[in-house]
Amino acid sequence: MSKIYEALKKAEEERERGRARTVGPATSSALTDPGAVIQEDYQRLRASVLSMTVPAGLHTILLVSAQHGEGTTTVALGLAMALARERETRVLLMEANLRSPSLKTLLPVPTSFGLSDYALGRAAPEAIVTRVDEWNLSVIPAGTQPATTVAVEAIEALLARLQTQFDFVVIDGPPVNVYADAAVIGSKVDGVILVFEADRTPVTDAESAKRQLDRVGARILGVVLNRQRSYIPAFLENLL
Ligand SMILES: Nc1ncnc2c1ncn2[C@@H]1O[C@H](COP(=O)(O)OP(=O)(O)OP(=O)(O)O)[C@@H](O)[C@H]1O
Ligand SMILES: [Mg+2]
Numbered sequence: 001m002s003k004i005y006e007a008l009k010k011a012e013e014e015r016e017r018g019r020a021r022t023v024g025p026a027t028s029s030a031l032t033d034p035g036a037v038i039q040e041d042y043q044r045l046r047a048s049v050l051s052m053t054v055p056a057g058l059h060t061i062l063l064v065s066a067q068h069g070e071g072t073t074t075v076a077l078g079l080a081m082a083l084a085r086e087r088e089t090r091v092l093l094m095e096a097n098l099r100s101p102s103l104k105t106l107l108p109v110p111t112s113f114g115l116s117d118y119a120l121g122r123a124a125p126e127a128i129v130t131r132v133d134e135w136n137l138s139v140i141p142a143g144t145q146p147a148t149t150v151a152v153e154a155i156e157a158l159l160a161r162l163q164t165q166f167d168f169v170v171i172d173g174p175p176v177n178v179y180a181d182a183a184v185i186g187s188k189v190d191g192v193i194l195v196f197e198a199d200r201t202p203v204t205d206a207e208s209a210k211r212q213l214d215r216v217g218a219r220i221l222g223v224v225l226n227r228q229r230s231y232i233p234a235f236l237e238n239l240l
Contacts, residue, residue: 039078041078042078042079042081042082043082045075045078045079045082045224046079046082046083046085048222049061049079049083049193049221050083052191052221052222053168053190053191053221056190058190058191058219058221059163059166059167059168059169059190060159060162060163060168060169060171060188060189060190060191061079061168061169061170061171061189061190061191061192061193061221062096062171062173062182062185062186062189062191062192062193062218063075063076063079063170063171063172063173063192063193063194063195063224064173064175064176064182064186064192064193064194064195064209064213065175065176065194065195065196065197065201065209066175066176066177066194066196066201066205066206066208066209067175067177067178067201067205068100068175068178069197070175070195070196070197070200070201070226071195071197071224071226071227072097072172072173072175072195073095073097073102073103073106073172074226075193075195075224075226076093076170076171076172077093077103077106077107077172079170079193080092080093080137080168080170081135081137083167083168083170084135084136084137085136087136089136089167089168090138090165090166090167090168091136091137091138091166091167091168091169091170092129092137092138092139092140092162092165092166092168092169092170093137093138093139093140093170093171093172094115094139094140094162094169094170094171094172095115095139095140095141095142095172096115096150096155096171096172096173096174096181096185097142097172097173097174098115098116098119098142098143098147098148098149098174099148099174099179100174101141101142103139103141103142103172104141104142107132107135107137107139108132108134109130109132109139109141110130111141111144112128112130112141112143112144113127113128113143113144114128114130114140114141114142114143114144115128115140115141115142115143115147115150116142116143116144116145116146116147117143117144117145118140118143118150118154118158119143119145119147119149119150119151119154120145120147122145123143125158125161125162128140128141128143138166148181149179149181150181152184152188155184155185155188156188159188159189169189171185171189173185173186176194176209176212177205177208177209177212182212183212183213183215183216183218184216186213186216186218187216187217187218189218190219191219191220191221192213192218192219192220192221193220193221193222193223193224194206194209194210194213194220194222194223194224195223195226196209196223196224196225196226197225197226197227198225198226198227198228198229199227199229200227206223
């Protein structure tokens with residue numbers, strides 16, 4: 001029995017080490033070592049996304065959670081980086097959560113024009129894209145204006161343009177149970193990935209998020225269960 005315990009303990013420790021590298025205060029280390037954030041989980045996510053999107057010709061993918069803080073930005077960034085690992089794949093990451101933008105703390109993007117500037121007609125589409133060469137990523141940051149939403153026609157026009165220029169447009173969206181614009185964007189993209197936090201997002205919240213996306217005819221590609229933990233079963237610990 002102790003061998004099983006040791007194996008489980010080791011797996012748990014390895015998982016924790018992997019998680020700390022993947023996210024956590026994450027990103028400062030990610031800035032010096034971009035490769036460190038591209039972990040196995042993201043490679044698996046990338047493979048799932050590719051298997052669903054490439055054959056179907058889907059280019060624009062929105063990530064949303066039910067509530068704040070479930071990991072949408074973290075997962076959107078990880079997915080965009082994993083997709084961009086192939087140098088020839090053109091990936092754009094768009095920060096569409098204008099109320100609580102956080103990409104600038106995670107990526108070396110200058111405080112520059114972004115989606116809010118475009119929303120208010122102060123910047124043209126080509127002026128809001130910033131390049132992060134070292135990660136092979138193009139980024140549309142939240143921007144410099146206090147706008148909180150983008151008119152549906154404007155987002156539609158922007159997406160139409162971007163999907164001719166990029167293989168994938170990954171969008172970090174606002175929580176769908178909190179802000180109506182998440183579902184609006186959901187209705188204009190090719191697919192939506194829901195991000196829920198394991199052991200935290202109530203089932204009713206998850207159901208409500210799905211309902212709102214179904215209502216607007218969004219195509220849900222799947223769910224990322226973020227911060228999933230593996231535990232050593234209590235009965236095993238008790239036997240030791
Ligand atoms: N898998 C994870 N492991 C450890 N920390 C995580 C994980 N996912 C997210 N976090 C941390 O949790 C916090 C919230 O994550 P994040 O900003 O991605 O959530 P969000 O859904 O984008 O929040 P908001 O709705 O405010 O935009 C961040 O500090 C992030 O580093
Ligand atoms: Mg966020």
